[in-house]
Amino acid sequence: MSDWNTIRFCQFGAGRIGHIHAETVFRHPEAELAGIVDVVPDAAEALALRFGTRALRAEDVLEDPSIDAVIIASATHTHADLTERAARAGKAVFCEKPIDLDMARVDACLTVVAEQGATLFVGFNRRFDPSFAALKERVANGDIGRVEIVSITSRDPGLPPVQYLETSGGLFRDMMIHDLDMARWLLGEEPVEVFAFAQALVDPVVDQAGDVDTAAAVLKTASGRLAQINNSRRAAYGYDQRVEVFGSLGSARAENRTATSVEISTEQATRRDNPLPFFLERYQDTYRLELDRFIDVLRGRSSTYPNGQDGRMALRLADALLESHQTGAPVVV
């Protein structure tokens, strides 16, 4: 890919996250949005129109040698297939997490990616949150010494629709997977054993859907570093996204972010803002920052990014925790 040309992107998927990625590519000075593909042609048309590009068919994109990279933001069950096809067509791939909900399918996909020598960037956008990224940098810098415990609080503001839950893969693979990626990234070592307690406490409908909505997980690495994660599908006060790392020389924490810094003190109490409401607000900057990184990788300016192995390992941990929940025993990874 030449250094002086704009990188030409096409995107699969014109849903909510697709809108975000399309706009991000559209606004990026080094990127060009060359087309949108969606199983619903009208959705592709509408999104293409909005950002001055065209609706295309998948084969048009894959056969067009002028397309450098694809963004896969379509339904989860299409990710692995599109990733393989794009890799075979010589495109660089940005794939929304998860690669697939089935580990065997992920492995097969990563084999193709490896055979093709393709770049596969997995959309673990939280790594690009400015607070988490700064925390990681300080930890990597040794500011808190050797890492001993990683603690993650991650709570969604409210229960998604039941239909969503039914195809989501469940709390561990749909929601905690983000936290598992964060835990791996911050531990600096692979977890080798995991355990979880989980329950449907928010709404019985979750239990009926065969899922849980509340969980507490613990992870252990080979050298004995520990991580703990607590998840809930509901936080009445907003999107609760916090990380702490404890090390031999200190600790680092990233608190929630708020829309304003206003505090009101009256006779009753001093009140301040709740956390930002949900991921679109809290992680707004990450979509741009992860695209910057993807482009840096394509330009050879960086080689650090959440790749296929990261996607695979987060799913592996999610599967292990689900198994732990189902069997009631710790699971060796």
Place this chain on the structure above:
Amino acid sequence: MSDWNTIRFCQFGAGRIGHIHAETVFRHPEAELAGIVDVVPDAAEALALRFGTRALRAEDVLEDPSIDAVIIASATHTHADLTERAARAGKAVFCEKPIDLDMARVDACLTVVAEQGATLFVGFNRRFDPSFAALKERVANGDIGRVEIVSITSRDPGLPPVQYLETSGGLFRDMMIHDLDMARWLLGEEPVEVFAFAQALVDPVVDQAGDVDTAAAVLKTASGRLAQINNSRRAAYGYDQRVEVFGSLGSARAENRTATSVEISTEQATRRDNPLPFFLERYQDTYRLELDRFIDVLRGRSSTYPNGQDGRMALRLADALLESHQTGAPVVV
């Protein structure tokens, strides 16, 4: 102005603040950037090129009936003249503060604006800072009862170049004018008497330039409400921009904003981020939000905005404080 058409803007000025406004107009879905004017034709060309528009001469803009509105972001001494010409040409005017450094000139300009029935929006962008705007809304809502004291801390990160100081109009008219607008806006009443102590403490060069770099001002309204402002041209830890309002039922404060929420605790101390470094970072969102408001005003969707009288009164207070500093006595406004 029709509701269904894009509003066509031209802009005077292609400097630093001009770049921000041009990009903001360029990105706004209801606005079109139709041309850039600058005394340095190359600067106008470069900025026009960047945002897909043309460099124009002032007369082209003013004589073109398809131009709905102008943004005046040129040198201060051109503001009043351009405002008058644009008003006479039937354009709506967004003028960067100050309208002029000379009160008589401001008055003459406002007379023309009034005669023409023109919309004049003055760029007191801090009113659109999300934290300050939320604070104002709570205060206006009565959450803290009757306002009694407004307290403003406003400190720049470092001394500007001496050349800047020499044409700036001095600390009161260049820097404190923002805080004076905030004070008026939050007091909900006009100050009628003011007093200031001021000094060059940061650098003797400031004194040689006939200016001060450190000031503490007090203001009083007719009913006895008070305001206090402290200013410095230097804050080693970043751009310090805080507001507090004390009322009969409580208080409201807006603290500084930081880039991240990270805290690091080691044996020595717990450290967190300093405030954002300067106005481009702290007030980044305000340029978009004030343009939104200007467009809302042009569309008839809002009638609340910093107008010519606001620009005039802030300058009036700045002049009075400068006089107080020079004479050593309080000044009745």
Place this chain on the structure above:
Amino acid sequence: MSDWNTIRFCQFGAGRIGHIHAETVFRHPEAELAGIVDVVPDAAEALALRFGTRALRAEDVLEDPSIDAVIIASATHTHADLTERAARAGKAVFCEKPIDLDMARVDACLTVVAEQGATLFVGFNRRFDPSFAALKERVANGDIGRVEIVSITSRDPGLPPVQYLETSGGLFRDMMIHDLDMARWLLGEEPVEVFAFAQALVDPVVDQAGDVDTAAAVLKTASGRLAQINNSRRAAYGYDQRVEVFGSLGSARAENRTATSVEISTEQATRRDNPLPFFLERYQDTYRLELDRFIDVLRGRSSTYPNGQDGRMALRLADALLESHQTGAPVVV
């Protein structure tokens, strides 16, 4: 016990925690310190002298009908025996935790206490920390709805001497037992299953002593409420003692306390105080407040206090977590 008389206390134990209790009793307006017993007569003498009382032998205390209550602050292995003897002698008992490190011994002791109808107050002083007590009150009040997750961070500033570790009963029974009491108290339900990962990460000497210094535990109640606890014997930045409770309507957290509210902002960062250094500073008020409660219980003004069953259950959970750590499996309580 008559309402108008001072309550007469004797105390067993003249060590560090003994000094605190003796002074607290000495200063309490409704209490009288009538004597000190210690296996080292000089220690008893010195402490008695300091607070204007006498050194006594255990039998003197237990046979003296004018003594209303005893404080047991002697070595752990003497607690159960002294509790039984005091209960049989008709004294009310305040016993430092744990009652004993052996569950069978605890059970035997509690049987004697029950047969005698004695009051047994166990020194879980953290329940009396003003922040934790206020948090509990809000939670009990329903401010955050139904409790779903309790999360406790509890880290000592540094490793105790190895000799201490060797007789301490180990991290779970010596350190986490406090957090287990907090978890039970805040969950509002008994944990029925527990799991822990633990390791010696701070110092290999801990491993050599057959103990761990770092742990992450998860607990589950019958209805599926969850708790997570992380412990470390070292926090370079001070004594880290925090509690969070997540409920259906919100969350409640109690942060660390600091010696001062000072923040210093310089070019590098904004720095504030670390947490108070250790339990004597952080929990300073709790010794007085728990004595107040003990006296309220003896006066019939309160019936809520950490009792023998609380002491027993915290040990039961600590034993279960130790077993989980040793077997690598979850343990049903």
Place this chain on the structure above:
Amino acid sequence: MSDWNTIRFCQFGAGRIGHIHAETVFRHPEAELAGIVDVVPDAAEALALRFGTRALRAEDVLEDPSIDAVIIASATHTHADLTERAARAGKAVFCEKPIDLDMARVDACLTVVAEQGATLFVGFNRRFDPSFAALKERVANGDIGRVEIVSITSRDPGLPPVQYLETSGGLFRDMMIHDLDMARWLLGEEPVEVFAFAQALVDPVVDQAGDVDTAAAVLKTASGRLAQINNSRRAAYGYDQRVEVFGSLGSARAENRTATSVEISTEQATRRDNPLPFFLERYQDTYRLELDRFIDVLRGRSSTYPNGQDGRMALRLADALLESHQTGAPVVV
């Protein structure tokens, strides 16, 4: 005064602040409370009884060579007279502020104190607040470079009874005097010119009593350092006591203190504690810490303390600000 003996104190005044000082002396290991004097003999008796001492007449105290020091906590108009008599009797004097409300009377008193070579410690207890003391230490240490601006927010929770106002000397001499001492102490230079705006905004009854309840003052030192103080007799949210110092290398602030560290987040907002309610809670530790210092001074272990000149200068500034308020002009000190 011998190093090995207890220092024998007598106290004048058995009112509210008298209770605090008497208890503090009673509990101090190096002090003995040898007697209480009050114009109301029953009040002296009651307080003496409570702390195991005797009610005495003033002459008994002054003529008793075994008395080393006196605490003057009686009505303000008696301070100067008792200070002089105690100084002449060779006693060290701890005098509650103010020495007197009349400057000439203060000067006469200080002349006597100087002639006698007596130690006169004035009870500016805020200097001993752990947060303010730590802030002062950091500033004195050079952590924030050269001091440029001191900013003090000082608000009482509510209006005192009108009778109190009438004999208080008014807001400047009764309330702001504490802040003026803080300003002098933190500026590190004497203010040479001052100005104030003030008003009765809280209650018209204050105006009828010839006083104000709301004020904003500015001070300037010879080298141009500035201070600003805002006062109100009412803060619905508690006792608001904050200090900030801005220097060439940074800033230092001391925030309010709260009873607990609890935060509750619900759908509406995140709420935390208000500041501690009033001076007895906020400045609880200062009475012990200032007595420690007084005793250190008497023992020759320290020579730094708020002395007669400090008492005089704070009153001088209060008088000047009252004059500024009354004349509407700045006042040179």
